[in-house]
Each structure stands twice: as structure tokens, then as C-alpha cells.
Amino acid sequence: xxxxxxxxxxxxxxxxxxxxxxxxxxxxxxxxxxxxxxxxxxxxxxxxxxxxxxxxxxxxxxxxxxxxxxxxxxxxxxxxxxxxxxxxxxxxxxxxxxxxxxxxxxxxxxxxxxxxxxxxxxxxxxxxxxxxxxxxxxxxxxxxxxxxxxxxxxxxxxxxxxxxxxxxxxxxxxxxxxxxxxxxxxxxxxxxxxxxxxxxxxxxxxxxxxxxxxxxxxxxxxxxxxxxxxxxxxxxxxxxxxxxxxxxxxxxxxxxxxxxxxxxxxxxxxxxxxxxxxxxxxxxxxxxxxxxxxxxxxxxxxxxxxxxxxxxxxxxxxxxxxxxxxxxxxxxxxxxxxxxxxxxxxxxxxxxxxxxxxxxxxxxxxxxxxxxxxxxxxxxxxxxxxxxxxxxxxxxxxxxxxxxxxxxxxxxxxxxxxxxxxxxxxxxxx
Numbered sequence: 395x396x397x398x399x400x401x402x403x404x405x406x407x408x409x410x411x412x413x414x415x416x417x418x419x420x421x422x423x424x425x426x427x428x429x430x431x432x433x434x435x436x437x438x439x440x441x442x443x444x445x446x447x448x449x450x451x452x453x454x455x456x457x458x459x460x461x462x463x464x465x466x467x468x469x470x471x472x473x474x475x476x477x478x479x480x481x482x483x484x485x486x487x488x489x490x491x492x493x494x495x496x497x498x499x500x501x502x503x504x505x506x507x508x509x510x511x512x513x514x515x516x517x518x519x520x521x522x523x524x525x526x527x528x529x530x531x532x533x534x535x536x537x538x539x540x541x542x543x544x545x546x547x548x549x550x551x552x553x554x555x556x557x558x559x560x561x562x563x564x565x566x567x568x569x570x571x572x573x574x575x576x577x578x579x580x581x582x583x584x585x586x587x588x589x590x591x592x593x594x595x596x597x598x599x600x601x602x603x604x605x606x607x608x609x610x611x612x613x614x615x616x617x618x619x620x621x622x623x624x625x626x627x628x629x630x631x632x633x634x635x636x637x638x639x640x641x642x643x644x645x646x647x648x649x650x651x652x653x654x655x656x657x658x659x660x661x662x663x664x665x666x667x668x669x670x671x672x673x674x675x676x677x678x679x680x681x682x683x684x685x686x687x688x689x690x691x692x693x694x695x696x697x698x699x700x701x702x703x704x705x706x707x708x709x710x711x712x713x714x715x716x717x718x719x720x721x722x723x724x725x726x727x728x729x730x731x732x733x734x735x736x737x738x739x740x741x742x743x744x745x746x747x748x749x750x751x752x753x754x755x756x757x758x759x760x761x762x763x764x765x766x767x768x769x770x771x772x773x774x775x776x777x778x779x780x781x782x783x784x785x786x787x788x789x790x791x792x793x794x795x796x797x798x799x800x801x802x803x804x805x806x807x808x809x810x811x812x813x814x815x816x817x818x819x820x821x822x823x824x
Contacts (some may be wrong), residue, residue, distance in 0.1 A: 439463075
């Protein structure tokens with residue numbers, strides 16, 4: 395009898411243990427949080443981000459973070475498609491150029507100002523957040539870094555062709571030095587531009603002339619058709635003088651940076667324009683010394699040097715784990731270990747304490763600091779959403795290419811561009 399009772403007791407304990415084990419397993423499954431994190435950028439950025447993600451998962455075993463990264467040129471269209479279909483990641487990377495577009499699309503991201511109790515912004519400059527990362531009181535994301543635009547050049551190339559770098563080059567100086575290179579070697583070209591920077595030729599010339607963004611907040615062009623003819627003529631002059639390579643040679647590379655362009659790596663193209671956050675991978679890949687200088691200035695008193703946030707991290711409103719997403723972003727931006735892992739892979743941190751930390755750790759390249767310091771010293775007013783609108787940019791790019799390929803004259807392109815921009819702005823105004 396006693397043996398039967400003992401066996402029964404053992405069986406009962408086994409059943410209880412099984413029930414508790416099953417319950418623990420179910421509870422663990424229910425507590426599992428799966429977040430997706432998307433971004434674009436260089437291999438250095440990918441590796442640093444993945445290392446930080448893996449460390450966060452070690453510290454938070456209930457969180458699984460899946461990551462997806464891609465090239466910049468395809469990222470925005472994919473993000474818009476995901477937002478429309480409700481398939482977007484929980485942590486979305488956002489470029490400052492998209493702020494106006496996204497804010498106008500019913501503000502699909504959480505207003506970070508509403509969750510300051512979850513994400514610590516005490517070490518971020520409030521003026522920078524409000525001027526460069528927001529539309530009104532709508533803070534679309536947390537900026538990973540502060541970025542400035544400038545010129546990057548091959549020191550050996552400049553020495554070979556007798557060029558003197560300067561922070562005060564005008565457009566005329568640029569073309570004069572481009573001709574100097576061509577006179578010595580017709581196969582060498584001083585300057586090459588990505589598609590984004592090619593669009594900035596027009597925006598910069600207008601801003602240098604008027605001191606304001608090309609398009610006002612109420613959808614008005616501040617320039618005349620003749621101003622746009624001048625912009626298109628500059629594109630033609632850069633090509634005709636040999637300062638830039640023929641479009642047939644450069645266009646295949648206009649969506650990638652210098653570290654992926656053979657003519658740069660082989661020393662045949664000597665200078666480009668980019669944001670400071672893109673420098674580290676190019677410096678690492680270049681088999682020669684790299685220097686920085688300011689991008690060209692106009693002949694007037696106004697600066698068109700751009701300052702902007704680098705990639706921002708936003709939280710979609712359609713999100714099953716908003717608090718867990720905010721907790722990860724807060725760690726990624728503010729935790730000393732995360733800061734040490736990511737370094738300057740997203741530019742010089744906008745977080746003042748993070749900036750101080752990685753400076754002490756020697757993780758900011760001197761060229762990056764030099765370019766950003768120069769941009770901050772010369773920087774103009776913030777660019778607005780209307781000027782940065784993707785459709786506006788695509789039209790400017792299209793006409794710049796038609797001129798570059800010789801399909802249109804600068805006069806034809808300038809007047810047609812003026813009409814097309816006004817037509818688009820009338821539609822956007824509605």
C-alpha cells in the first residue's frame with residue numbers, strides 16, 4: 395500500500411513539474427519580442443550596427459532583433475511601400491530629406507517629443523532637434539549624428555597637377571583648376587558628383603544668390619527662369635571644361651560613393667563632394683592620402699553649405715512593440731557600450747556625451763572632424779521640406795542630365811525646368 399502511494403506521489407509530482415515546465419515554455423514564447431531594424435550605408439556601418447544589435451540581445455534575452463540593410467538608392471521607395479502595406483520594420487532609418495514628405499503623409503512615425511520619458515534626449519541640442527529634425531512640434535526621429543557637406547580630394551592628385559586646396563574656391567576657381575588638370579592629362583578629371591550632389595548644383599547656386607531655400611514653405615519658387623538657365627549652364631560648363639568627366643563615364647557610378655568607383659581608387663578622378671558621415675569608408679578604401687576642404691562658395695555673401703542630421707531612427711505608429719522599440723533606441727543612442735561599438739559609423743554623434751566619448755577613444759577620423767568643423771562654420775540656414783521634396787529633386791536631376799548629355803541647351807532646360815517646377819508646386823499646394 396505504501397509503495398502504491400509513493401508511486402502515485404511521484405507520478406503526481408512529475409505531472410505538476412510537466413505542467414509548470416509547459417507553462418514556463420508558453421510564457422517565454424509569449425514574452426518573446428521580435429523587432430526589425432532597417433538601415434542603409436557602408437560595410438563599416440553594417441558591421442558596427444550588427445555588433446551592437448547582438449550585444450543588446452545578449453543583455454535582453456527576450457528580444458530578438460532582425461536586421462535588414464541595403465543601398466541608399468533603393469531604401470526610400472522600399473520604406474514607402476512597406477508603410478503603405480503595413481510591413482515596415484519596428485525601427486526605421488530616416489533621411490532628413492524625407493522629413494517633409496513623411497510629415498505630410500499623415501505623420502506615420504511616433505512623435506519622439508511625446509515619448510521623452512522613454513528616450514533620453516537631454517544630451518541633444520534642442521535647437522538642432524527643432525530646426526533640422528522636425529516639422530513644427532513633430533520630431534520624426536532621433537538623429538544619430540550631425541552631418542556637414544564638404545569636398546574630399548586626393549592629395550597626390552592635387553600635388554601631381556599643381557593644385558592648391560582652399561576653403562574659398564568659387565565656381566570659377568573650380569573650373570579653372572579643372573582646365574589645369576585637363577591641359578596636363580585629358581584622361582584625368584578634377585571633379586565627379588553623385589546624383590544627389592548634381593541636384594545641389596542648382597539648389598546651391600540659387601541659395602548663394604538669394605540666401606534662402608529655392609522653394610518657400612508656401613510652395614513658391616524664389617528664382618527666375620534666367621536663374622535656372624544659369625544653373626543649367628554651370629552643369630554644361632563643368633562638362634565642357636573637362637572639370638567633370640563626360641556623363642557617359644560618370645553616370646554609371648552616380649548612386650555610389652568613391653570607395654566603389656575605380657576612377658577614384660586609381661587616381662584618375664581627384665575630387666568629390668559628400669557628407670562627413672560617408673568619409674570613414676572612403677578613407678579606409680583609398681590607397682592614397684585623402685584631404686578635405688570646403689565646397690565652393692558663391693561670389694555673394696550667402697552660404698549654401700548644408701548641415702543636417704545623419705540617419706534618424708523613427709518608430710512607426712503601426713508597431714506591436716512601441717515601448718520595446720523605444721527602449722532599444724534609447725540604449726543604442728545613449729548607452730556608453732553601444733556608443734563605443736557604433737563609434738562614428740553614422741557620423742559624428744548628435745548626442746554630446748557620445749561625441750565626447752568617441753573623441754576620447756580616438757574613433758573620429760581627423761578628416762571627418764575637419765569637414766564638419768568647416769561646415770558648421772560656413773553653414774547656411776536649414777533646408778526645408780519643399781526644396782528637398784523627392785519629386786522636385788527628380789525633375790532637377792532629369793534636366794541636369796539632359797544638359798549633361800547635350801540633349802538640351804542650358805537655355806532650353808532652364809525655361810522648361812522653371813515651368814515644370816511651377817506645375818509640380820501647384821499640384822503639391824493642393
